[in-house]
Amino acid sequence: MGETGDGAASGDGRVRLTAWVRGRVQGVGFRWWTRARALELGLTGAATNLSDGRVEVVAEGPRDRCEELLSQLRGGATPGRVDAVVESWAQYRGSSTGFVER
Template identity: 50%
Template sequence: METQKIMVSGQVQGVGFRWSASQLAQQIGLTGTVRNCRDGQVELIVTGSADQLAELIVQLKRGLTPWIVVDRLSVTLLPLRQFSDFQIII
């Protein structure tokens, strides 16, 4: 198990990205949070296996819906964090 911070930029605010990312993370079996940042990016903090996290990244890069456009995605390994579920932070 590991925890990653994934920063996503592009057309990712105001288009349902947080909800779509939350649904995807839950389907994959990940826990964590997703929130909008003031600079227009979206931040995900996610915990799961390396395979689960890799699957999330592949899906995020593909785009979750036709109106979501991911221009850039960066991943940072964080100290392991435990979450009970996956939440959208408003």
């Protein structure tokens, strides 16, 4: 819930969103679901299981589409159960192609 940084977009409006999702989000198809939503939105990045049970979602693309993905992560229609999502915004890096599950 806390946005950190200024969320500055690149010159063309692209940003990098990192969202840490807490709840029952491992072993329930959450990363696959997130990947499908991100690809539908034209975003690049990754959804990664963390050792503490959270999933880290890194997505890059237009800010409005990253905000839509964030809204869907919080929206209640995800596999499993999302208890909380903490987000951080940063400048677009362009370091990813496609969207992968890790």
